[in-house]
Amino acid sequence: MSESFMKEEMKAYRVQGFSCASCANIFENNVKRLQGVEDAKVNFGASKVYVKGQTSLEELEKAGAFENLKVRDEKEQKIEHKPFWKHKENIKAYIAVILLVTGWVLGKQSGEGHLLSTIGYGASILIGGYTLFIKGLRNLSRLQFDMNTLMTIAIIGAAIIGEWVEGAAVVILFAISEALERYSMDKARQSIESLMDIAPKEALIRRENEEIRIHVEDIQIGDIMIVKPGQKLAMDGTVIKGASTLNQAAITGESVPVTKTINDEVFAGTLNEEGLLEVRVTRRVEDTTLSKIIHLVEEAQAERAPSQAFVDKFAKYYTPAIVMLAMFIAVIPPIFFSEDWSTWIYQGLAVLVVGCPCALVISTPVAVVTAIGNAAKNGVLIKGGVYLEEIGKLKAIAFDKTGTLTKGIPAVTDIVTFLGNEDELISLTAAMEKGSQHPLASAIIKKAEEKGLPFNDISVEAFQSMTGKGIKASVNNEIYYVGSPSFFEALHQQIKSDQKVIVDDLQAAGKTVMVLGTATEILALIAVADEIRESSKAVISQLNRHGIETVMLTGDNQRTAKAIGQQIGVTNVEADLLPADKLAFIKEFRGTHQHVAMVGDGVNDAPALAASTAGVAMGGAGTDTALETADIALMSDDLNKLPYTIQLSRKALTIIKQNITFSLGIKAVALWLVVPGWLTLWIAIFADIGATLLVTLNSLRLLRIKK
Template structure:
């Protein structure tokens, strides 16, 4: 986007279907200075890229003329009630929280149905007035539809669904089928109403995330706590979260340790133990202890707000299949009108057939051809898929990314922080003349107070094993070698094998143990107590708990997996070997990018998985870049997709979700086209008429939408060991 271009975003209410989106898109593009338009039905949003000479007021006026309520998205205002915003439009009032049966759409449907019942009663009581009673009943539902058709036609959409419906209904009245025309309009309104309910459900699935964040927070002020609205919390504020409360903001723990239930945000099934310096997300639940937390993001920028924003923007990005369907429908609808005209005119003109019969069949063909089910087949599935993924911590930036995952044939993983936890843990404790607990106790005594990752790992292991940690006197670090101190009157040293060997000669057996541990990719520290070797402590950045299962799933699906790391070859091969994947080690960022390009040159479609910072070149080069630990700004903004809870299994789940969505889309297209083909033949042959025609269109739309909504219940593969 150039400096002269501006991107504005709006909330559009009463927009529930693909036809609505097409009309808005076409109308806005007709304005001068418009560069690009993106419309999201599930997100109820409109994004417009335009020159600085185009006024947002012009854009809003153009959309409101179509009968939709619109307001700038950023300021959160309700749509205005000016002269141009009150046009009648059957697409509902969900923005105000109105139950579906009280929306304009539902009330119009009920009124149309009631008018038809009255017309039937009049026809029974006064047979001579029956025809005109049905004409009057028809007008109740048809007038708003026809008005929308006229407005859409004047703004660049002459072949809208409303136009087809209006022509068919008016034509039916002309040939004396007013009763059928009234029923057709009612069925059309019922179909729109059901479509709107389904669209609202898709929206509620992702917007429901915002309800997870509590409305208030306890802020520390002047030695006490004050309850304030959560959306007023400033970055740097210190809040207190009691056991059982939801955390009101993204932050970092300053004091306390507790199990945090992240299931509402990430889908993680088991709570995580978090303590000082660990990050926490807004909307997660503090289960068992009081925490003091420093706020790290304002309400508009917390994890949940960013997830909602990301998904809404993603829904504006069309998948390749959706773009194809859009292009197809531009030619399809005029084609249907042409075919319907030929069916109505040719047999009477050429073969002398009865005009009334063939005009009736032509009108039925017009209704059969309504492209609503076809047009909504892809966006409904994509929207439901994006929402289902977001609810489970799988964030994908648009339909193209969601569709692309199903075509991935190779995945290149970073090691540290991606396949592994990103921090070392103690894997082995070996004692020589002392128990393992004694070795761990002496080592932990020396490391007290240190923030070094290896020291923290030893202290964490001592805490987990409930090993006593005695005080150490005169302790200190020897740069490049290790730490020394006095524990219980004994001089103790913990350091590298080389530094330890300079002090006391290691035996061949001890050296063999060190070599074996090093070959497993582990870092070994040697503990000396007095004049003897007390033991060895081995540490390694271990694979994530679900890494093996995730890699096995990908491999079983025929997807090649490779580790790309800057770490040493021995460590890389040890970790990769334990996971059953190939490894390339000692790589610079540009090397990772080069290898991704080489895989693509071999014909692979490559996903690159990393932390979103030092893997940026590889992420950019890949067909799809995936950032692990999507709670960070970098992860959400630099990659095509992000895993909110940073699990290897999430990559497999993204592939699985993509395949489920694409399968759903294929089913939808088959239903939409299959029903139309069937009823087109039966209509031309005179087997079916207007009612079955509109039932075919409405039925196909409802089936397609309901089928897409099934994706909201999609189940992710569980994490954990294979």
């Protein structure tokens, strides 16, 4: 059974107070052992637990009592965070510092090793390290080796050999290291939590001619929501009255407000800047685009990046290896080289401290969570660490043409007449095309409407659509045809040379040519083209400069496709493709380039999106298909988000590699100090804190990357 399906059956709760990934694992196992619980899954990045079965909040909090975790229903309002300095764990550290200083002062007055100073240091160790010892001793009894086990052995060992001051210092500095971990993960999560506060919790609703303010949970589909200027929308819906500009930056990342009028779709969390709007609600609160974004981003944090999987696997063997190394350092020199026992036991304890994998364990998740949160705030939805890393490794990107590189809205660009008046011929063509389902028909009808032509008054009879060729119909008892040049070539045996030259020139410019005529004469040529997005050329140029091969995939004929490809600047063009051909091309492309992205609209490109190593959907806002099928969704129809996403991903990859290098490198240098016997508990704990601080600050640099 898939994880996503399992989660659909599970009830979600939000958890406050996770300090580390290992604590999340302990909590998960504790919840699984609760009576009535069939299964449980913790998402550490999003601070959520999914529970299958029957339990209560009280039972869940008991399962998290070891870490003083607070649990609430997923839909419950966010608990206000205490200031960092007020956290219970930090308060214990303050008391431990006071006791350490008291012990040191007493030692100065009464002499080091005096009972009073030892009591002060011992009290500092017990109060500051109480929670640590409980976890460490429990793990030790089960022969589970993690950072809590290492620190517990080191601190107890320091006390046994009389190093009370350093034992107390290790407790306090380890508490600081854990506080840094909590701070970095909380900071990374805040970008996600801030999304939850975007939409109001209440809205003004009109029911039975009465306006009432009600909670979003009680708003039903079909309710009329009244949104005044300066207010945010609480629900998704469709405008039924009024016009205004909406700031959609929170959903799509668009910096420029968008004009909304009757029948336009609007989203919860967007800001109404000018006019009064009446909006018919189209989705319940749990189904709004904003809710889906939050849900998908939180789920993304549970998807482990490849580098995180490597770190977790490495740490699994690294920690027991450190314990073995520390033991060898403590016993081999005294046994085989008659060295002093206390000196080398001390060195072994210092190795345990320096080997603590705090920085290594958070090196990847804090970077991944920070990057995914930053992307979400800039209108890019990345569905997991694996895709965050993948987009940074891209060697090639394939683009669907229609609706991606172009606007997807064909428009008439040229009208060439041979017989008759231009307006009359456009009216005639539009009247015939009213019965057609062809995408180009809308361009001709739109042109007639723009010119204010009375094409609706023309009576069309005996309409017939000829698939792949064109249409024919009777108007005023004469048969007219609208179709491709090749259709008229077959109909007339040949096209006149001067007309053929015009057709060739229009096609060479990347335009689709439609011909209006009778069985004997060509009356007019109508050229239609899909407008290229303003951003396409600049984005493709930027990608090419970064060494990424760009390919345009289209169902257009080779000549038209090549002309458009040259205008945009893609390195390669693949034309005359059906959806199945696009899928086959992506599979073949992956074989030669390994890391290949497909950018499309998420509907007819779904198979190709799924086959690529990273599927990118355009315009995800309000489009369920795009949100579900793509690995990455650009929430607005803005291709400029693509280079930003690649930049963010590459920076995240660099930072993850730096973090792993920092965390292991600092420890390696500290461990070399064992050789001359210079490693002390002070150096060991400062190396651990230094690595954690470096990894944390380095990861938070990802918050500064903007579009």
